[in-house]
Amino acid sequence: MKTINDILDAASVIPVLEVAALDQAAPLAKALAAGGLRVIELTLRTDCALDAVKAMKDAAPDLIVGMGTVRNVGDIEQSIAAGAEFLVTPGTSARLLSALADCGAPALPGVATASEAMTAYEAGFAAMKFFPAEPAGGLAYLKSLGGPLPGIVFCPTGGISADKAPEYLSLANVACVGGSWIATKAMVSGGDWAAIEANARRAASMKS
Numbered sequence: 240m241k242t243i244n245d246i247l248d249a250a251s252v253i254p255v256l257e258v259a260a261l262d263q264a265a266p267l268a269k270a271l272a273a274g275g276l277r278v279i280e281l282t283l284r285t286d287c288a289l290d291a292v293k294a295m296k297d298a299a300p301d302l303i304v305g306m307g308t309v310r311n312v313g314d315i316e317q318s319i320a321a322g323a324e325f326l327v328t329p330g331t332s333a334r335l336l337s338a339l340a341d342c343g344a345p346a347l348p349g350v351a352t353a354s355e356a357m358t359a360y361e362a363g364f365a366a367m368k369f370f371p372a373e374p375a376g377g378l379a380y381l382k383s384l385g386g387p388l389p390g391i392v393f394c395p396t397g398g399i400s401a402d403k404a405p406e407y408l409s410l411a412n413v414a415c416v417g418g419s420w421i422a423t424k425a426m427v428s429g430g431d432w433a434a435i436e437a438n439a440r441r442a443a444s445m446k447s
């Protein structure tokens with residue numbers, strides 16, 4: 240099994256995806272892989288999200304498919320059973336954090352404050368999702384965490400655009416950025432695979 244560091248090494252930008260219909264999964268996976276992206280976060284917000292993990296892996300076997308919007312122990316179990324290769328949570332309750340630490344799958348627990356980051360670090364996590372990045376303080380906030388929390392790296396997500404991503408990626412404590420801009424809900428439901436591939440290509444050229 241890959242470690243979270245293996246996964247972060249393979250990605251500067253992680254597209255955050257919502258798949259509303261299962262037949263969107265394969266062409267979406269192919270477009271993202273064709274654009275050069277290696278790691279994706281599929282959100283657990285639609286009825287077919289769990290089935291979409293396998294459909295995306297079948298269509299693009301080299302993609303590393305993670306499950307996002309993991310909010311409770313049941314979500315962890317179902318995501319792993321569905322084949323998710325890593326887990327992402329929007330925030331962390333004490334119970335969720337301990338279940339994530341116990342489940343053995345690579346994970347990015349969600350945090351938005353120094354205290355939450357320190358709690359997750361104590362639970363064994365040194366890489367975290369910083370969410371919602373822009374409303375929670377953005378670049379300035381993350382830069383401020385770098386001094387007192389030197390052992391922690393973040394994947395900021397929430398409100399980040401293609402134009403803002405490079406600045407985030409230039410921070411020493413940012414391992415990658417996440418965002419829905421690469422394949423928005425409208426682009427996915429409209430089957431706009433060429434535009435998604437073009438966005439993926441631009442994102443894949445960004446370096447952390």
Ligand code: 3PG
Nearest residue numbers: 255396397398399418419
């Ligand atoms: C999410 O989990 O919804 C992500 O943070 C997406 O945020 P964005 O749509 O602002 O990129």
